[in-house]
Amino acid sequence: MASKTTLNAKNLEALGTERLAQLLIEVSNGNAAAKRKLRLELAGAQSPKEAGRAIAKRLTSIANAKSAITWKKRKAFIDELQIQRLGIVEQVGSSDPEQALILMWRFIGLANPIIERCQSGDDEVIEVFHEACVDLGPLVAAAKPSADVLIDTAFDALCENMYGQFDKLISTLTPALGANGLDRLRQKLEAFLETSNATDLSTDVILRQNTAEYMQSIAERRKQRIAKSALLQLADAQGDVDAFIAQFEPWTRTLPESAILIARRLVDADRATEALDILDAADVDEDDWDRMDWQDARIDVLEAMGRKEEAQAFRWACFERDLWADYLRAYLRKLPDFDDIEAEEKAVAIAMADPELLAALQFFLDWQSPDRAAELLINRHSEIDGNRFEYLTPAADALAESHPLAATLVLRAMIDFAVSKGRSKRYRHAARHLATCAELAPRIEDFGAFETHETYVARLKSQHGRKSGFWANVG
Structure with missing residues (x-):
């Protein structure tokens, strides 16, 4: 049973309205956001129209503000935005959806200038506008604006989607727009792209034109990219994979990230053979960060085509090349009973012999096999690169409890590197590692x-006794 002093609605109700009102005044004193929230509640108690006026007034103030939103101010500012967003939905939208819809479009229109005022953490601010886009769905359904108004308003917003803040707009409005509305919106965006006369940004042109013209051309190019992004979202909403592909220039379809996007939609459209062709034509570099995504997509395509043996062979090839544990797990799950034991033993042998020691070490840690990781480090201790602290530090932490000798070898490698190379900025860490070695030694x-x-x-001490900076940290 909860104490009578526990902060909950029931216990607070017992204080009575007069005392609660006094407490609210005290709590809100010096808290601008709390005061605005209370004023909004008071306006809403009078009527949704009064609440709407209060929100409109506050939105105007936000729109006129120019000061930077620093990281110190960000949380309070986001709270303020949420108060206005929820006020539109809850206090106005429940009884006057038409007014709420107008206010929400005004709220959404604040996105770009607000995001540009943010000095950091704009992702959290963008998320507020993602939520506002979702709020539009029920408001549009209740207010039932004309198709022309909805299409024009959505078009204007999409053309200002500079930071991805309206990425959820099309999916939210799809039920209200319907097939005809989506098609008209697509035509409007295509017409904009056709009539856009972005300036050629070659070096010669840039040197010849004045700054104003150059900035205008940059703005045009940006709007073109935004419009193309909107057309991709529209193609998804309409389930038109060919329209989706058409938004990519032929040369961009060989980029791994583009090939993945296209291939996944072709698979959804039961066109897996074309998807495989797209992926195999992609220019995938061994060092690309998105190579793993490309490999995942290729495996999914092979599975969709029913070419399961090829998918398995590709999983194994991916594992052998990079020792990524996820591929081995997926490979083993697909094997018959008992076959997985033999395959795992083979995988362990491959990792043990891999020329990249750190790749093998990371595999065994990911595979949750500290025994194998320790064996690897002890057998190949001379290959430990003490400079790779980003791998070695977590490895030492993972092995310290169960394999203190292996952990010690890792720590010594980092100590030796820092001291022998005179990396004074690492002396403090090296001294800490030496202290850890002392703690592990008795075990x-x-x-x-x-x-x-x-x-x-x-x-x-014999070899590096003069490295006073290091030994000062050791004491």
Whole structure:
């Protein structure tokens, strides 16, 4: 049973309205957001129209503001935006959807200038406008604006979608627009692209034209990109994969990220053969960050085509090349009972012999096999690159409890690198690693061919005793 002093609605109601009112005045004193919330509630208590006026007044103030939104102000500002957004939906929308719809479009129109005022953390601000786009759905359904008004308003918003803040707009409005409305919106966007006369931004042209013309051409190009993005979303809403593909210039379809987008939609349209052709034509570089996404897409396409053996072979090839544990897990799940044991043993042998020690180490840690990771480090300790602290530090942490010798070898590699190379900025970390080695030493039953902790420290002092910056941290 909850205490009578617990903060909940029932206990607060017992205080009575007069006392609660006094407390609210005290709590809101010095809190501008709380005061605005209370004023909005009071306006809403009078009528939805009064609430709408209060919101409209506040939206005008926000629109006129020019000061930067620093990280210190960001949370309070986001709270303020949410108060206005929810006020539109809850206090106005429930009884006057037409007015609420007008207010929500005004609210959405504030997005670009607000985001541009943010000095950091604009993703959180953008999320507020994503929510506002979703709010439009029920408001449009209730207000029932004319198709022409809805199409024109949506078009204007989409053309201002500079930061992706309106990416949910088309999917939200799809039920209200219907097939005809979506088609008309698409035609409007296509007409805009056809009539857009963006300036050629070659170096010669840039040098010849004045700054105003150049900035105008930049704005035109930006709007073109925004319109193309909107057409992609429209194609998805209409389920038109050919219209989706048409938005990509032929040369861009060989980019891995574009090929993936196109292939996934072709699979959804039961055109997996074309999807495989698109993926195989992509220019995938061994060092591309999106190569794993491309590989995942290719496996999905092969599965959709019923070419399961090829999908399995590709999973194994992906694992062998990069030792990514996810591919091995997926490969083993597809094998018959008991076959997976033999395949796992083969995978372990491949990892143990991989020329990239850190890749093998990361695999065993991801595979949750600390025994194998320790064996790898002990057998190939001379290959440990003490400069790769981003891999070695978490490895030492993971192995310290169950395999103190292997963890010690990793820590020593980082210490040796920092001290021998004179990396003074790492001395503090190296000293901490040495202290950890001292803590691990009593738990190591047999150092084997490796130096004991005392011998290692003595050698370190003999070879690097003049590195005073390091030894000062050790004390």
